[in-house]
Amino acid sequence: DGALTIDTQWSGTLNGRVETDWNSDFAIAAHIINDSHSISYAYDGDGLLTQAGALILARHAGNGLLTGATLGGLTTSQDYNAFGELEGFGAQQDGSTLYGVTYTRDRLGRIRTKTETLQGQTSVYAYDYDAAGRLTAVRENGAVTGSWDYDANGNRIGVDGTANGTYDEQDRLLQYDAPARPRPSGAIGYVIDGQDRRIGKTRDGELIQGFLYKDQLNPIAELDGEGNLVAVFVYGDKANVPAYLIQIDPETQAETTYRILSDHLGSPRLVVAVETGVVAQRMDYDAWGVVTRDTNLGFQPFGFAGGLYDSATGLVRFGVRDYDPYTGRWMGKDPIGFEGDDSNLYGYVIQDPLNWYDPEGKARKGGNKERPKNPNKRTPPEHRRPSVDRERNIGHPEGEEHSRRPKGGFKPRGRIFPMPLIIDPCLLDPSLCNPYYPLDLPPSC
Template identity: 50%
Template sequence: AYGYDATSGQLSSVTAPDGSNLVYTYDGFLLTNTTWSGAVTGMVSNSYNDDFQLVGLSVGADNIAYSYDNDGLLTVAGALTLTRDVQNGLLTGTTLGSVTTNTSYNTFGEQATETAAFDSTAQYAASYTRDALGRITTRQETIEDVTVTYGYTYGHGGRLIEVKTDSTLTATFGYDTNGNRTEGTYDAQDRLLTWGTANYHYTANGELESKTDTGLTTDYRYDVLGNLLEVELPGGMVIDYLIDGQDRRIGKRIDGTLVQGFLYRDQLNPIAELDDSGAIITRFVYGSKDNVPDYMLKDSNTYRIISDHLGSPRLIINIADGNIVQRMDYDVWGNVVNDSNPGFQPFGFAGGIYDQHTQLTRFGARDYNAETGRWTSKDPIRFDGGDSNLYGYVLSDPLNWIDPYGLFKRTGGGITPIRPPSIGTPYKIPRRNEYSIADILPHPVNWDDFYSEGLDAGNGCTVVCSGGVGSAADAGNGNGFIQCLASPQPARSPATARSCRIVCGE
């Protein structure tokens, strides 16, 4: 049920089928408070500056402050300081207490290296080499003084087909004509029927209904919008999820007892984790990446979350002493192969909400099964998601792409401005706010190649160029370099403009 303000017509409340309620308050068009009631309770408040930038985000009495530079780029998020290249605005490092990170880029603005250290003692390092299409071909990681080098090969359609570990072939992947991995069998709708010794069955809507492996069955149940509501494991454990009026997972119960709750800062990202009594046990602060927090506050301690280029947490570091309280390692599809402290924080592969009991990862509208590299249900926006296979994950390239909305792929490690939160559902395609050209199209050999690609930047998007030279109207501000308002193919104008970025309005 939906309620609206009698004067402004703005959405004022949403009541979910289970009775949980959301209430919204505004200052003009700006959302100032979101209040949850029901099985999960809490309030998140937002404050803004005169430029409508978010400058404060509060959970209860605890506030996180944000600051920006003269270009509107985030420089402070709570206790986290962000450093940027003065020439292009790219993030070059962060500081949180004694934990520092440093990031470098290649000439196309793609991430080349990232390091993390406590008091100058290295704890994490990663470097990437890429092919002419911008895809990662080599990734070298050093964690706790152990270095491992991974090599990757791609096949037709850009799908990942081979992984090497320290020059030894460790995994190969084959695909049918619609991108299904050949380890399984499928029906005409791309629904997985068998995988190894497991058999799968689906609802009439195409949602995974059951999995039976060597006589042990796992059952799944969904609501009418396709949200996963319940999982019954072979041992009899029943896990059910609480979904709020914005289709966000706000709670988890085991055998009928609430064990976990979430409050959100926006449509996708939890800002607080609650315990079984509804008390806040962890607060999350986002800064350098838009799909995973940079740090968390828990048990009177502050922990830096070191994540990889996709946003997968790798190390959780206590900033007081540098101790690593959790380490997580994954295979290329996101299977957790090492977790030194399960459940210490809720994030997993590519920044999704990971459930250690079901081993599924929640991304926005859907749940991802890393074992099979597939979604458990069809894409809610169907073929608008950009894949003819409605169960396929990021066109079978999980090393270079992520899908935080559960709808469509985008490059990993995206850095977006902290902006005013809005009310929406994961079934609406969100507009991009601002990305670098390298984020949208990470592999132009030169600018002419960029135009010949026929890039579709999306409705309402413009490439803004500083220092451009062209028509009189463009000479002053460089705007209007590419217009995407009506045509799916952007037009190049003016021809001699330089130093551009893609900006898309909300």
């Protein structure tokens, strides 16, 4: 419908369909998956999302920030500081706390301490940074659990005081001594569609998993190897990870709803059955996204910072690139080059994985600073999207980002040669040419 996408269909290795309905304000009113499952959306007078499927969202009346969400008997709440940065988050099931976390920050807005209560167990974490803002150490309950050293261009050359990485002059990894990591059984492959989205996973050439997308970045449905719809994902409180999922039995078509409780980056921590309150999955991570605990391997496909997590390889897919949390770097160069705001084209979020994330695989975003985006807002055409060439307003540490490129004014096209500007002096002061002016008309100079 003009610039609005109303129907997306996949055919070939994977088959599926996602339809999109729009309201009169050009916001998404509903998604329909494979002609069988529909997700509807509602908004307030300011165009902010207030309901996604069965999820009810509450917002601050003055600034629109999300203050809580309700799905069945499971409720969440969150608080912010004066700069709009997340200060605390809590999740309760019928009054019983499942997950709670509070943050303290330094003057740059970086997380310095985190107090986390998960399934009744509380831990306190502290974080250190170097002069370049790179994460250098993590302490849990006072004990150092990780430390890192870097070279001049941000490559990780030491872990816990031991040298374990060597790189060439182009920051390409030559050798790395990594801890034990997953070893896949069989040959793992991936299916990429024409928009650079991962839509399938294969083992020894056979499709075992598929995804349908609602936009460029976010899967809205999961398929099994036979093409059956096995899960629907509903986004609401975060733009990069679903708020909940509906699991579908391919044989009986029975449905079970699970709430995904994620941290400030979008990493799932608990997946909870809404009807019973039973925790179906718990996931823990180290600072760089290595999964240190997964109580239900492969139960749902999302991992560190909301990316697509492959438990067979340990890799996390963000947009157009794969991230390796074991080395703390991308598997390939940044496709937009140095416009990604890092001189190291393999570096992950300027080596600060606690405060930043990169859902597109191109440029970092503030996991703790950005106001949550409307996950159903229409993406503008490519030529109208803002440049990623952005910088902080140094006048204030929490200032808005702005483009380095000038706005407005004369925009020359092609090659312009400088020419002298000649102005007739008589036009400025006619008396220079006629001393009797203004009693007489000025002669031409």
